[in-house]
Amino acid sequence: MFDNETTERGQVGIGTLIVFIAMVLVAAIAAGVLINTAGMLQTQAEATGEESTDLVSERVDITSEVGIVEDTDSDDPTNITSVNLTVTGAAGSDEIDLNETIIQAVGPNGQENLVMPKIDDTDSTYLNSTEPGNATNLTSGHFAVIDDNNNYVASDQAVLGDDDNDYTIILNPEVEPFGSTEEPFGQGDESSLSIVSPSGATTEVELRAPDLFTDSGEAVRL
Incomplete structure (x- = not known):
């Protein structure tokens, strides 16, 4: 039979694991948003650069x-x-x-x-x-x-x-x-x-x- 101290430590460990997993998921989502935003900004920057070049050279x-x-x-x-x-x-x-x-x-x-x-x-x-x-x-x-x-x-x-x-x-x-x-x-x-x-x-x-x-x-x- 488990004593109360062991049970409490197990519950704390599971809670910590849940928090850790949640933090990892949030970080992954945030990273995905940042990568997507960076890609959009790069595309816009390339398009703007091409338009600016055309306005000068074309x-x-x-x-x-x-x-x-x-x-x-x-x-x-x-x-x-x-x-x-x-x-x-x-x-x-x-x-x-x-x-x-x-x-x-x-x-x-x-x-x-x-x-x-x-x-x-x-x-x-x-x-x-x-x-x-x-x-x-x-x-x-x-x-x-x-x-x-x-x-x-x-x-x-x-x-x-x-x-x-x-x-x-x-x-x-x-x-x-x-x-x-x-x-x-x-x-x-x-x-x-x-x-x-x-x-x-x-x-x-x-x-x-x-x-x-x-x-x-x-x-x-x-």
């Missing part, structure tokens, strides 16, 4: 900004018939789809979001394919892309970084927000552009036409 670089002066018999040309921006992907960027790019333009005649219209090899809804590089047939709210040979680039091929070619974005200065048919973008006029790539990276561009054009058909730096 942007369009402008290598040249020129305007084409109207070709006229006048000795004093005053207007521009095309704004040409030679573009490339920023260093370290992946492919940038210009068809998914938006140009937020502010000019003398208001502001407008410009997008690339749907263009294929036979589509001339917006463009006059018989005059390569001609921007005057672009309607308000649109920009187009041409290659090194001044040929229009189809929407599904206007991708920076998939070849060694530079592309040129062309804008029509005779439509909003740059100007109008009666008063197109011309001498001394200014405009600002924000080119937003599909990743959300933004490139700021300031355009300012010279105060005086000298030759018809010349290309002037903006």
Whole structure:
């Protein structure tokens, strides 16, 4: 027969064991929560890091900004018939789809979001394919892309970084927000552009036409 002292010690031992097991379970649950939380924070940090990297690297670089002066018999040309921006992907960027790019333009005649219209090899809804590089047939709210040979680039091929070619974005200065048919973008006029790539990276561009054009058909730096 067990005496009372032995029985009491056994009960104390079982109670201690129960408390120990409970502490182990609580610690395991807490560890699981911490590991899960750490995993979520790591995933969020990686996503945030990727987004931050994209906002820096996945942007369009402008290598040249020129305007084409109207070709006229006048000795004093005053207007521009095309704004040409030679573009490339920023260093370290992946492919940038210009068809998914938006140009937020502010000019003398208001502001407008410009997008690339749907263009294929036979589509001339917006463009006059018989005059390569001609921007005057672009309607308000649109920009187009041409290659090194001044040929229009189809929407599904206007991708920076998939070849060694530079592309040129062309804008029509005779439509909003740059100007109008009666008063197109011309001498001394200014405009600002924000080119937003599909990743959300933004490139700021300031355009300012010279105060005086000298030759018809010349290309002037903006």
